[in-house]
Amino acid sequence: MLLYFEDLEFLLNFLLILLGFLESLLLYLFLKQEDSFLQVKVFSLSISFLILFFHLLILAH
DSSP, X not given: OHHHHHHHHHHHHHHHHXXXXXXXXXXXXXXXXXXXXXXXXXXXXXHHHHHHHHHHHHHHO
């Protein structure tokens, strides 16, 4: 039963990080015509989510 909850926690973390990455990527695409400073901040946020995603994958193995 404990293993099931750990797998569920991993799946939820995985989905949250993936959704955060997709959200920041969509925001980056919508801001393409806007302020370049804001565009750089959102791009760095999407890179941070991508790093978290790979970190979670490494921890899973």
